[in-house]
Amino acid sequence: MRQASTTLTIESRGKGLTDFTRDVVAWVREQRLEEGLLTLFCRHTSASLLIQENAAPEVRTDLADYFERIAPEGDHYAHDDEGPDDMPAHLRAALTQTHLAIPLFDGRLVLGTWQGIYLFEHRRRPHRRTIAMHLIGE
Amino acid sequence: MRQASTTLTIESRGKGLTDFTRDVVAWVREQRLEEGLLTLFCRHTSASLLIQENAAPEVRTDLADYFERIAPEGDHYAHDDEGPDDMPAHLRAALTQTHLAIPLFDGRLVLGTWQGIYLFEHRRRPHRRTIAMHLIGE
Amino acid sequence: MRQASTTLTIESRGKGLTDFTRDVVAWVREQRLEEGLLTLFCRHTSASLLIQENAAPEVRTDLADYFERIAPEGDHYAHDDEGPDDMPAHLRAALTQTHLAIPLFDGRLVLGTWQGIYLFEHRRRPHRRTIAMHLIGE
Numbered sequence: 001m002r003q004a005s006t007t008l009t010i011e012s013r014g015k016g017l018t019d020f021t022r023d024v025v026a027w028v029r030e031q032r033l034e035e036g037l038l039t040l041f042c043r044h045t046s047a048s049l050l051i052q053e054n055a056a057p058e059v060r061t062d063l064a065d066y067f068e069r070i071a072p073e074g075d076h077y078a079h080d081d082e083g084p085d086d087m088p089a090h091l092r093a094a095l096t097q098t099h100l101a102i103p104l105f106d107g108r109l110v111l112g113t114w115q116g117i118y119l120f121e122h123r124r125r126p127h128r129r130t131i132a133m134h135l136i137g138e
Numbered sequence: 139m140r141q142a143s144t145t146l147t148i149e150s151r152g153k154g155l156t157d158f159t160r161d162v163v164a165w166v167r168e169q170r171l172e173e174g175l176l177t178l179f180c181r182h183t184s185a186s187l188l189i190q191e192n193a194a195p196e197v198r199t200d201l202a203d204y205f206e207r208i209a210p211e212g213d214h215y216a217h218d219d220e221g222p223d224d225m226p227a228h229l230r231a232a233l234t235q236t237h238l239a240i241p242l243f244d245g246r247l248v249l250g251t252w253q254g255i256y257l258f259e260h261r262r263r264p265h266r267r268t269i270a271m272h273l274i275g276e
Numbered sequence: 277m278r279q280a281s282t283t284l285t286i287e288s289r290g291k292g293l294t295d296f297t298r299d300v301v302a303w304v305r306e307q308r309l310e311e312g313l314l315t316l317f318c319r320h321t322s323a324s325l326l327i328q329e330n331a332a333p334e335v336r337t338d339l340a341d342y343f344e345r346i347a348p349e350g351d352h353y354a355h356d357d358e359g360p361d362d363m364p365a366h367l368r369a370a371l372t373q374t375h376l377a378i379p380l381f382d383g384r385l386v387l388g389t390w391q392g393i394y395l396f397e398h399r400r401r402p403h404r405r406t407i408a409m410h411l412i413g414e
Contacts, residue, residue, distance in 0.1 A: 001139045001274075001277045003413060005311055005381050035143055037177055037272050039313055039377050043388035045329040051236040053183040053228055058217035062225050063232060066209070071342070079334035087338050090329055094339060098327040098391075099377045101177050101237050103272035105143050110270040112181035115236075132386040134313050134379035136274065136277075136412065137141060139277045139412075173281055175315055175410050189374040191321040191366055196355035200363050201370060204347070239315050239375045241410035243281050248408040250319035253374075274412065275279060 003136040004031045010129045012047065012121035015068075015085075017060045020131075021117045028109060028135060036104040036137015043130045046089035046122050048096040054116030067092045067122075089122035096120055104137055141274040142169045148267045150185065150259035153206075153223075155198045158269075159255045166247060166273060174242040174275015178255070181268045184227035185259050186234040192254030205230045205260075227260035234258055242275055279412040280307045286405045288323065288397035291344075291361075293336045296407075297393045304385060304411060312380040312413015319406045322365035322398050324372040330392030343368045343398075365398035372396055380413055 006027060010020055028038055042049050053059045077087035100117065102109045111117075119129055144165060148158055166176055180187050191197045215225035238255065240247045249255075257267055282303060286296055304314055318325050329335045353363035376393065378385045387393075395405055 001141070003277075003311055003313075005379060007381075007386075035141055035272075037141075037175075037274060037313075039379055041377070041379055041386055043386060043391065045327065045388070045390055050232055051183065052232065056217050056219060058215075059225070059228055062215045062217050063228065066229050070208070070346070077334075077338045079332050079338050081332060087335070090335055090339065091342050094326055094328065095233055095371055097235075097373075101179070101239055101377055103143060103177055103179055103270050105145075105270065105272075110145075110179055110181060112183070112268075114183055115181065130388075132379045132381065134311075134381075136313060139279075173279055173410075175279075175313075175412060188370055189321065190370065194355050194357060196353075197363070197366055200353045200355050201366065204367050208346070233371055235373075239317070239377055241281060241315055241317055241408045243283075243408065243410075248283075248317055248319060250321070250406075252321055253319065 001138050005134050008131040008133060010119050012119060012127050012129055014124050014126050015121055016064050017118040017120055019116045019118055024117055031135055033104060033137040034107050036135055038102045038104060038109060039099060039134045041099045041132040043132060045093055047129050048093040048098060048120045049100045050096050050118045050120050051100060051115050052118055053114050055114055085124045092122045139276050143272050146269045146271060148257050150257060150265050150267055152262050152264050153259055154202050155256040155258055157254045157256055162255055169273055171242060171275040172245050174273055176240045176242060177237060177272045179237045179270040181270060183231055184261050185257060185267050186231040186236060187238045188234050188256045188258050189238060189253050190256055191252050193252055223262045230260045277414050281410050284407045284409060286395050288395060288403050288405055290400050290402050291397055292340050293394040293396055295392045295394055300393055307411055309380060309413040310383050312411055314378045314380060315375060315410045317375045317408040319408060321369055323405050324369040324374060324396045325376045326372050326394045326396050327376060327391050328394055329390050331390055361400045368398045
């Protein structure tokens with residue numbers, strides 16, 4: 001059994017979903033494991049991770065719109081140190097995932113055909129986000 | 139240290155929760171590990187996974203009703219390729235889990251007395267869903 | 277490769293977030309691993325886990341208030357065996373996490389500077405909650 005670790009840097013362009021499936025798949029392939037478990041961990045509380053449909057781009061728009069409605073910006077939060085998008089960012093992170101785990105079978109992640117791995121940026125401004133990746137298996 | 143992997147197929151009956159704890163527990167027991175980590179991964183973006191209370195059936199009804207309200211069907215989505223239940227299915231998946239991880243102590247999953255493992259189907263029609271299972275330990 | 281497991285008991289003081297990062301970090305350090313994966317699992321369906329910002333206490337208040345609004349107590353649930361905070365507790369658990377996974381690099385959890393590990397109690401009364409911890413690596 002062995003393990004491998006790395007950190008991925010993703011430059012978000014402000015609010016919305018960034019597909020980074022390709023980067024994950026490429027790194028996993030380099031490790032040459034046949035069977036195992038991949039874990040992704042987002043080192044931030046105002047961005048999060050999501051596995052979502054990778055075909056229709058409207059899904060990403062609808063998703064972003066939805067979280068804008070369900071955890072709206074506004075003046076009703078006690079915490080607004082970094083502006084009106086600060087607290088809603090934490091709420092949206094709480095409603096989605098800080099980490100993801102994906103098994104590896106036959107040398108490939110078991111992602112379904114329509115599944116992509118996304119960084120969900122919750123702040124208005126672009127941010128540099130770091131994702132820790134850990135793989136264990138053989 | 140060793141690992142084991144398999145794929146479970148679950149036939150959903152349309153929207154709602156299907157308890158498949160028994161299938162998971164049976165497979166884990168067959169692997170005869172004492173200590174380890176189980177990961178379940180749902181290979182779909184319109185169904186998801188949930189650990190929830192397994193005693194009162196009303197909990198499942200209330201849960202389904204709640205997600206019907208909080209991410210309702212409607213004509214306000216850009217994405218509706220597969221009908222009005224398409225986009226809400228993605229939202230409900232985003233709000234719950236694509237994967238679950240459960241440690242194994244003394245040969246048993248550490249599930250609490252009232253915890254069951256559920257597939258949460260978000261589409262109206264019945265679907266055949268596949269769940270990847272990975273176990274590592276010794 | 278080796279693994280270690282333990283159970284942590286946390287006394288909640290009723291609804292709200294309890295930071296237990298310190299307990300987790302202390303236990304992980306004692307295991308003296310350099311690289312690996314930590315998994316935390318909450319053995320309850322009316323409490324959950326969350327990684328959130330650990331600096332401003334207002335974030336915890338806003339978070340608690342938000343979940344009070346988005347999954348409110350009320351008389352519109354079929355399930356109320358244990359009172360009006362029973363079903364909302366399950367909903368809030370479904371919207372957050374039953375488990376968390378955090379990789380370990382260079383002998384330390386990869387938590388970001390502002391990330392803390394929280395137990396999110398959803399019941400009004402104080403409860404004794406148990407969290408299973410599993411660590412694998414070397």
